[in-house]
Amino acid sequence: MCGIAAIIDPIQNPYGKSDHVADLFRMLEIQEKRGPDESGIYHRNSVFLGHGLLRVIDCDESVQPLSSINAALIIVFNGEIYNFRELRSELLNEGVRFRTQGDAEVIMELYRLYGAESFERLRGMFACVLHDQARREVIVARDRYGQKPLYCAMSGRKWSFASSLRAVQSQVRSAVDEDSLKSYLWTLMPQGDRTMLRSINLVAPGKYLRISEAGVLLEEGKFGGTACRVSSSSLEEAGEAFQSLLDCAVQEQTFGLKSVSTHISGGLDSGAIAVALKRIPGVQIKSFSCSYQVGDGSIREDERGFEELHYARKIAQKLNVNSQTVRVSPDDYLFDIVDLVQALEEPRGNPCMPHFQLCRVIAEHDRVILSGEGADELFGGYHWKINAAKGTNNTARFFASLLPAPVEIMRSALSDQLREHDDIYSYVAERTEASSAEDRLRNYLKYDRDHFLQYLLLQADKLAGYFSVEGRYPFLDNRIVQLAETLPLDMLLVGADNAKPVIRHAVMGHLPDEVLNRHKMGFVAPEGGWYGRELFGLVNRVLLHKESYISSLFAPEALVRILNLHQAGKHNFRKLIWALLMLEIWHKTAIEGVSTTDYARRIQTLRFHTRNRIADGWDNEPADTLTGRIAH
Template sequence: MCGIAGIFHCGTPKPVDPERVARMSDALAHRGPDGSGVWTGPGVGLGHRRLSIIDIEGSPQPMHSADGRTTIVFNGEIYNFRELRRELEGQGAQFRTDGDTEVILAAWSRWGIDCLNRLHGMFAFALYDAHRRELVLARDRLGVKPLFTAQLSDGSVAFASELKGLLAHPLLRREADPHAIDDYLAWGYVPDHRSILKGVGKLPAGHYQILRHDAPPAAPVQWWDIDFSRRRGGSTADLSAELLHHMREAVRSRMIADVPLGAFLSGGVDSSAVVALMAESSADPVTTCSIGFDVAALDETQYAEKVARLFATDHHARSVDPDDFSAVDRIAGMFDEPFADASALPTWRVCQLARENVTVALSGDGADEAFAGYRRQVFHAREEQARGIIPGGLRGPLFGGLGAIWPKADWAPRPLRAKTTLLSLAADGADGYARAVGVVPPEARERLYSDRFGRELDGYRAEDAFTRLMREAPARNGLDRAQYADLKFWLPGDILTKVDRTSMNVGLEAREPLLDHRLIEFAAGLPQRQRIRGRQGKWLLKHTMRRYLPDDVLFRPKQGFVTPIAQWLRGPLAGDARAIATGARLARTGWFDPERLSRIAESHISGRSDNSRLLWQLLMLDRSLDNLGISG
């Protein structure tokens, strides 16, 4: 795992200052503390920071092909590099190193851009081909590894693994994109099709982009997509056997490392499944790491300890004080862009614990998206059944009217919190699911904004990109479309961003075996009944893992990392909540109605309502603006 950065001139190949590239890559030193390198040629400069995982003493980057034609900087892991190496050696290729980076160079030389389809792994790389006078930027299928890009005023394109790498370039403008503010309020993060800064983009997952010296930047090209439109046949027993085969292969391939390796273990289905299959494949005890809370209602460590005992792992656990809000500024700095998923803090803590024991950790991320494990997906499948029965002309007035008058009762028992469901049923499937996934719905955002900012948005609506993704999905039904959007939008924007930044902050490589693309493709073809039965999501996965895991691990309600932000914002962070409306940088932007923000803060602090999610979003936005030096 590493950090990459670089500069490429489209048009006249102007000289690239190696010191400028070095500053960009050094801003990513946390991603690669084990080494660094810079290379420049006519109109191109590549920088690299290395975290040594495979071929520790060899494989320095930037790396050049033996004939000097191509140069690469690469972030990630290619899990099938040894198989590719044997194939390429059989076709005459010769290798000087024992790692995966040189395999990408040889694969490019042999197959060109088609080499991407042969790479199994997580990656973002920049490869310069001197003969073609072009730079290829590429990102893995599901967006595990990030890549930011920016067109600059001197005609160059800069790129980096994180926004902070681009921020080290003096020509980068620091002007906020108002559409990104609406995106952030809608989702709690800035999705991959946008950046918080104007002029900055992110190469989409499963895409490549070719830059040439003699042409303006070409648009990114999609080289991989998920297809939910084709169903697999077979009995449950056959499908279960095939699933287990894919999971075993995915876990085994990700256990290749020349450094200590372990796993995150929350005690939930997905991380427990990964640990079970690691233990099956390892002669030595698996190192596992868990984070718990001192408050019993928030703590799941008993389940993690149960799984650790079951598989005799070398288990490491640590309790986190639920009043540990001291890392809020540190978290904001990790992400550069505003990021309001409060589970980032405990995720960072478990990464810190893991890094004390290992350099690589396997996680269980991806199974909820692929196998329909989220409660919202189960609800959506049931709502789609209702939409199929009740005509749209009746649903809109009936459920829309009820939803409009139903109180927003976040404090109430779940069955009484019907407002979101009613409004969802009034809409079509895509709009309804967008409402279920989102944090602040359109009508609530509109009330927050100042008149001036509303005019700046000029009718922009953050949900449109999400609903368009659902409506255009290669899918058969509403559940397919929801999962497609989760895999393409939510997964890279929230889940993978969270894991990448928190793990890389401490120099830890996180690997996601349940996001192996062959496993994802298998899951996308499953009949709906193999994904959801009754109120139970991830049905086939849980059925398959019953040979390894007890039912109280497989079938207990999903909890996930919880952070007590509501209490923080009534206690130690109450002053910060009040400042959002008055003295903070956010208040000086003029984007929001200060009286409205003040009422929201005071209502929460007094305990009259729970506005913690919105206040946390606004607080993290304020911290991000501070870090970026943006005032509006």
């Protein structure tokens, strides 16, 4: 985990380069939590590079920007290359000389010899910017699965790159992207590589750019093909191959670490990682699990299964691993929701307060956490989406699985300019429709990998980075992804009782039967019930405030009807409520410029504003002007 920043600007200001040096320091300051231990900058001609270091292991050679031995190449790099030692050995045999023992120099030397083809050989997570002084050009690249963020903005011939959205935002004029806003409201995320800001995009996963010092885009290319495939003809073979590859991935990703943390949720994915960790000698394992405060009558019937601590403890006992419980309560939402939005940098529709609290606690113990992102998208974990491949009206059913509320509710609630969603539906349909159920399933899995997985990886990276922790994701080892892509459909097309059969078979005998035989459950708090009781004041005051941004997006009284349905228990709109809270808080703080400290303090005053006791609202507004709009 580090923070990188880069500016290419061939049009110098009248005062010379000093302004862009100050810009770089400002960008590094914004993302300081990603790299709090040491920072450095480099500039030559029109190129300015900056790097903030998070020191995971004690190594002075990690300091960047780093130059090659002949000083022809300069790099800033965020991530980990897990196979850099074997690549370094190959390069030594070819006569390459090194002055460090780290992976950043290996990237440079590979690029010097093989150009953009070198990125194909890297196994790991990375975002990097290289300045090739000999060719007078800059090379930008992001790993094939998007494990590390890299934002980009272009204004004239000026290019800005950074690990942080807000760092890039400091360099350009930006406003809310209306298309991304619409996509967020309907599917909980912007489309493709767009952000919520009109002028800033993500560099796509598996993509590289070559840009001249004059600010001209010379080449835009892709890498990340699956040249080496692993074939498995039976579930037994696939399970054994998976376990062997996972063991290798976990061993590589913990190399050099004395201790590592992991989150045991109580499910297959985290359990499989814990099993692989136990096979590594000499590494201390610290595991963490979540539990939720259950108030009297505040948990909805459809959320009772969200409490997984019982299963997590079973796994920890089976593996003889010490485990710490992180308690998540409604108070966490009141006291931390503004900080969480700051960590995410833009609204994210996937509820993630438990993840935020886990990262906070883990940061007190470790700087590396191994996590299970990617398993569901690769091995068929989302059975409700898989079911959409069967029967008729497939695209509409798959599209519905992406929404925070039923289509008819969204259409009746949103304002005129946001109500029509044919463009969003077409975007999904173009990427998923097929004539056979087999092809549709493949398309659904690919859509999830290209969209929802990118979303989850950004979320995981930002929440960990906010607490100066680095997340690593063994399921996204190149070889495991290649295995998953070769699996026959009968190893993916299964129901809730046997989701992810390859992983299930691999850990059979290593995890408790109670865990192996349970349905898949998402990692989420029972917040639907909390929104109707402990967090009623938060929902009411933030979303229904007369000056809320949300009030400009919904038809009059429509949101009141939605909240009434939620309060009455007729529908669980927890996803929509979370998404709107995220959007409102983000807009207030990032777009309208409201002080995050002041806004957080105002939200914290709502601690006791429950359905049963509503105190005066903020800004001296009488309580009944808002609360009276919701039927009791």
